[in-house]
Amino acid sequence: xxxxxFEPDGIEIEVKAGTTILExxxxxxxxxxxxxxxxxACATCHVYIAEGLESLSEMDECEEDSLDKAFDVRRxxxxxxxxxxxxxxxxxxxxxxxxxxxxxxxxxxxxxx
Ligand code: FES
Numbered sequence: 382x383x384x385x386x387f388e389p390d391g392i393e394i395e396v397k398a399g400t401t402i403l404e405x406x407x408x409x410x411x412x413x414x415x416x417x418x419x420x421x422a423c424a425t426c427h428v429y430i431a432e433g434l435e436s437l438s439e440m441d442e443c444e445e446d447s448l449d450k451a452f453d454v455r456r457x458x459x460x461x462x463x464x465x466x467x468x469x470x471x472x473x474x475x476x477x478x479x480x481x482x483x484x485x486x487x488x489x490x491x492x493x494x
Contacts, residue, residue, distance in 0.1 A: 383436065383466040387411035388475045402428060402437075402461035402474055412491070413476050414483025419462035424451040425483040426461035433472030438465040452479050 385405040386393040394409040403426050406413040417423035421443040430437065434457055440448075444463040448454055461480075466472055476484075485492045 383469055384471045385409070385466060386432075386471060386473045387413070388431065388473065390476070396466055398465075398467055398469075400466055402426075402459070402464050402466065402472070405466065406461060406474075406476075411474075411476065412481055412484045412488075413461055414480040414487060415462060416483055416487070417462075421447050421460065421463055424448060424460060425480055427451040427454075427477040427480050428459055428461045428464075429455060429475040429477065430457045430459055430464075431473040431475050433466075433470055434459075436466060436468040436470050436472055438463075438467055440464075451477070453477070 382395040390411045392409045392411050396405045414425040416425040424447045444460050
């Protein structure tokens with residue numbers, strides 16, 4: 382099964398092919414924001430793919446448009462709610478600073494002190 386590792390949390394999880402990075406984060410308990418609930422409308426699930434970019438689904442037009450709203454977009458940027466893990470192997474995901482901020486806004490009780 383494909384593996385997804387989340388940084389800076391350092392959590393790794395095995396998922397079924399076709400799972401989105403956001404679904405994997407929820408299963409793993411990684412701190413990744415998702416203000417619109419995963420419908421490609423907010424870009425708060427912005428992540429950087431440190432490893433395994435080629436194992437993800439292609440970026441569609443909706444993801445490209447929403448990613449335009451994110452800060453500090455790089456060549457390895459993806460929206461976690463849209464990118465699906467498709468093949469065996471390991472995908473290493475670095476959660477963007479803005480996405481972690483959103484996560485803590487959504488879950489203030491988990492805010493790091
Ligand atoms: S959660 Fe809103 S675009 Fe991914």
